[in-house]
Amino acid sequence: MVTYGGDEVNALVLDVGSTTTRAGYAGEDTPKVVFPTSYGYVEETDNDPASNVDGDVTMTERSDARIKKYYIGDNKINIWRPNMEIGNPMEDGLVNDWDAMEQIWDATFRNMLRVDPAEHPLLCTEPAWNTPEKREKMMELAFEKFDFPAFYLAKDAVMTAFSVGRATALVLDSGGSLTSAVPVYDGYVLKKGILRQPIGGDMISRQILDQLQNDLHLDVTPQYKIASKTVVESGQSAQVQLHDRPATESFNDYQISRVLHEYKESVCQVSEVTFDEGIMASRPQKPFEFPDGYNNSFGVERYKLPETLYQPRAFLRIPPMAEGSEQTRIPSIGLSKQQIDVTLGMHQLVYNSICSCDIDLRPLLFNNVVVTGGNTLFPGFNERLNYELPMMAPGLKMMQ
Structure with missing residues (x-):
């Protein structure tokens, strides 16, 4: 059991993005670990000498007579190694390589946080457009591979809205591989208003x-x-x-x-x-x-x-x-x-997403626009959105 500020903080939180992965304890203000989602790997035969350039133990995955050695985390992935490839398990915000994702989870919990997954519940984020098949695979990974006693998949847009004290908001998320606009009402995603594009x-x-x-x-x-x-x-x-x-x-x-x-x-x-x-x-x-x-x-x-x-x-x-x-x-x-030819500006994406929702909800969403993601940290990004959106929808209020 982990304690923080005198309170028991037992649950773990994992947020895997296209560019970075964040993990830590529920109830804390910031993640304990932040590292690249991209990983390094070297394929070797059984009798090849180990290539531990940095002296760290690496995860391996056997396939016939070959071993795939994984290097996960800032320190490991940035060390030059002959024949090391770089991969990324994410595509369009969804997990595309489950073998690599399993290795990322293992490195996160056992090597970085140094916890026993069997002793902690896990909250994991997912994009609003996640599929039932990938959700099922995620649950299989949590329960069968890591033995978590409890597991919850939360929509990342809902978590973002909650983080600024809003149960209803339009969440604009502009990250490494894509940008999405997701309307959230009373803690639930309005699926008909979800818009995304590969601009990031x-x-x-x-x-x-x-x-x-x-x-x-x-x-x-x-x-x-x-x-x-x-x-x-x-x-x-x-x-x-x-x-x-x-x-x-x-x-x-x-x-x-x-x-x-x-x-x-x-x-x-x-x-x-x-x-x-x-x-x-x-x-x-x-x-x-x-x-x-x-x-x-x-x-x-x-x-x-x-x-x-x-x-x-x-x-x-x-x-x-x-x-x-x-x-x-x-x-x-x-x-x-x-x-x-079909890409839109940030303000247009927000406007179109809100206009896809019920007309009675639009004023509430326009007055609660929440921005998140690495691109929103550009100096001038929020000022520009505050400049463009009122011309399309006067009277809005944006949260940063």
């Missing part, structure tokens, strides 16, 4: 990489490749010595994405009003130094790509399309042209 932080990161490579002619070098570097003046080419470290494409892409996330979190900002390039160009620039030592100050470009959250069709960097390629996925965006 991962897409913005891909757009940043495209901007850096094609506009600034800058190759992003991840930290694991760098042996040494020399200090250079702002705007000057990097002077760097690289390690000879061959890596898998997925590991290299993941390490590049870490650099892009840092750039995005340090530099990027959402315009508080409708984007105007002249006004944004007069704003102060922000400096940023990449791992290889290249540094520069960024001005209007740091506003352009986050603007895709509010004007996706106008600000996505779409390359010239070949005829008949409407359904072909564009690598620099992660979407097809057909998908881009």
Whole structure:
């Protein structure tokens, strides 16, 4: 039994997102552990030597004569290992790889929280569009694999609304892989109002990489490749010595994405009003130094790509399309042209979701808009939503 502040806090809470996983004890203000949902794995034969570069014990999964060694958590996944691939068990907010999810649960409870699952009830979040099949699989994992004595699946939108003291709210969740608008009334999700689209932080990161490579002619070098570097003046080419470290494409892409996330979190900002390039160009620039030592100050470009959250069709960097390629996925965006044509801005998504609900509930939902997810932490995001929504629905009140 765990005690906190003199009160018994027995239940565990697990929230697995596309980008990060959070876990801790019910009743506490913050999670005990936060780590990437992505995981590393190396496939080896039975007689291969163990590859414990960091000395940590790893989870394994046998398949015929091969062993899949999993590396879960910040410390393990970011250490360079030959032949290590990076995977993610989530797709469209739903679990797509149950073997990997089992390993993530095991690492969370046994290695990070260091608890015995049989002694704690578990509350786990799920998206509002979760399927009965995946819900059944989650319960099977909880009861049959981990022996939890009690298990509850809660809608993440409902939990978000409750976290700010609201039983009724429109929850706008903009995370790594997608953005959703989910109406909640009296603690229940209104399914007919659920809207989601594949616009998220991962897409913005891909757009940043495209901007850096094609506009600034800058190759992003991840930290694991760098042996040494020399200090250079702002705007000057990097002077760097690289390690000879061959890596898998997925590991290299993941390490590049870490650099892009840092750039995005340090530099990027959402315009508080409708984007105007002249006004944004007069704003102060922000400096940023990449791992290889290249540094520069960024001005209007740091506003352009986050603007895709509010004007996706106008600000996505779409390359010239070949005829008949409407359904072909564009690598620099992660979407097809057909998908881009139906994307909406954050304010439009909120408005359309609320308008899909009963007319008597709309004023209540418009006056209780709750935002959550990593993209809502961009400076200016909430101010922009407060600017756009009143023009569509006057008199609303938004919770952060």
